[in-house]
Amino acid sequence: MTLPLDKLGAPGARFTFKNDWNKTAVTDPTTGEERPISGVRATQANIGIEQDITRWKLQWGVNWLPYLGQPNYSPDQVSRWRGTDYFEMFAEYKPSPTLAIRAQLNLWDDFTNSRTVFADRETRAVAFIEDSTVDPRTFVSIRVRKTF
Amino acid sequence: MATWTPMPNNQLRLRFERELGQLDFSDFAASADLEEENVYGGNVDLEPEQRWISELTYERRFWGEGVVSIGYRHDEIIDAIDRIPLAGGLSAVAISARARWTGCR
Numbered sequence: 001m002t003l004p005l006d007k008l009g010a011p012g013a014r015f016t017f018k019n020d021w022n023k024t025a026v027t028d029p030t031t032g033e034e035r036p037i038s039g040v041r042a043t044q045a046n047i048g049i050e051q052d053i054t055r056w057k058l059q060w061g062v063n064w065l066p067y068l069g070q071p072n073y074s075p076d077q078v079s080r081w082r083g084t085d086y087f088e089m090f091a092e093y094k095p096s097p098t099l100a101i102r103a104q105l106n107l108w109d110d111f112t113n114s115r116t117v118f119a120d121r122e123t124r125a126v127a128f129i130e131d132s133t134v135d136p137r138t139f140v141s142i143r144v145r146k147t148f
Numbered sequence: 149m150a151t152w153t154p155m156p157n158n159q160l161r162l163r164f165e166r167e168l169g170q171l172d173f174s175d176f177a178a179s180a181d182l183e184e185e186n187v188y189g190g191n192v193d194l195e196p197e198q199r200w201i202s203e204l205t206y207e208r209r210f211w212g213e214g215v216v217s218i219g220y221r222h223d224e225i226i227d228a229i230d231r232i233p234l235a236g237g238l239s240a241v242a243i244s245a246r247a248r249w250t251g252c253r
Contacts, residue, residue: 002215014213019253026225026247029232037247038230075233121233 005049013051016063020044030075030121038073060091079115083108083136102143108136157209169197175229175241191242198226199249223249 005013024037036042050061069082085108092102111134119127152160171194180187205219230244 001217002213004211004213007211021252023250024247026228026230027245029230029242029244037225037228037249040249074231075239076237 010051012053013049016046016048016050018046028073031124035073036071039070041068041070044068057094058091059094061089063088075121077115077117079113081111081113083111085109098147100143100145102145104141104143105138106141107138110135159207161203161205161207163201163203163205165201167199167201169199169229171196171229172241191240193243194229194241195227195243197228197243200224200226217253219253221249221251221253223251225249 001015001017003015003017005015020041021043022040023042024040025034026037027033028035044065045067046063046065048061048063050059052059065083065086067082067084068086069080071078071080087107088104089107090102090104092100094100113132113134115130115132117127117130119125149165150162152162154160175191175194178187201221201223203219203221205217207215207217209215225247227243228245228247229241231239232242232244234240
């Protein structure tokens with residue numbers, strides 16, 4: 001959904017919302033039971049605001065992904081990766097039609113990965129569960145683009 | 149694909165399509181990781197997955213740039229690629245069973 005915000009007193013601004021809801025099923029080659037397809041994200045909402053300020057030749061925006069995650073299945077282990085509150089903020093200045101300078105800031109919470117390892121393939125008794133946290137770190141990028 | 153515009157700024161789209169996937173070359177060809185001292189087998193019998201896709205989307209435009217759209221999609225996947233168990237505790241990328249994917253967007 002794209003909702004122009006001009007009528008709410010923010011000329012050139014837009015609110016955006018996008019989401020996929022996925023339900024998948026495949027027969028697991030090891031267990032013979034039904035489970036989701038490996039590597040497919042069940043849902044990933046993206047909520048954003050953008051604004052074009054033409055008199056300053058500037059566009060800015062913020063995007064928020066409240067939740068990211070996906071499972072991965074293999075014969076000896078299942079791992080689930082999860083992330084929350086991913087923010088992407090940008091500002092792009094276009095002094096001319098052929099030159100654009102963009103600055104972007106990415107802010108993310110820590111990702112968690114939970115790995116369940118099985119002792120054997122027949123009973124699938126759990127040998128151990130490993131929980132780890134990854135700090136993806138905040139980063140800034142600057143891009144200068146000139147077209148010829 | 150069929151498109152129907154019952155009223156201005158309102159559109160319904162219906163898609164029914166067969167799609168052939170792409171193989172990942174590293175699943176197909178054997179390779180070695182000398183630093184990790186590992187060898188990875190390739191599966192020369194691997195074939196790309198096939199999908200039968202049915203999709204219905206409704207889109208409404210308003211206030212100039214405004215868009216609301218909602219879609220429903222169902223894929224029947226033949227020759228889904230997955231990780232299968234092999235003897236000796238090994239595993240491999242191979243063609244698995246059929247799969248289903250139902251999505252809303």
